[in-house]
Amino acid sequence: EYAARGGSRSRGHKYSGSDNLGNVGWYKHNSGNKTHPVGQKSPNELGLYDMSGNVWEWCSDWYGDYSNSAARNPIGPIRGSLRVIRGGSWRYLAGNCRVSNRNNNSPDNRNNNLGFRLAAP
Secondary structure, eight states, X not given: OHHHHTGGGOOOOSBTTBSOHXXXXXXXXXXXXXXXXXXXXOOOXXXXXXXXXXXXXXXXXXXXXXXXXXXXXXXXOSSOSOEEEESOOTTSOGGGGSTTOOEEEOTTOOOTTEEOOOOOO
8 A cells, every 4th residue: 555655755645646547547547458568658656557447456464454553664464364455456446546445365365357566675
């Protein structure tokens, strides 16, 4: 979520890099019902493309409730049966593509609107 929001350069946008999803992501109303090559839309404040829309991104966190206390980088439970996915996809409405949206899926699920992003520490 931190990277999707634009990190320390964040301007507080609803989607990753803009308040207008059409500028930064592929979703149900502009995708033509398919994925698109990365980088055809505008990047966010960190120069990252397609953090909202195109394909859901697998996250390393297990899905579950967050703690009630405030946290800068909240994490879910230490184990579980569902993984967090974020970003929405070409198949979903704009609300699913908000940087604040968090969903889940079984780790053994594979389909054409799920993906992952390699990141180095």
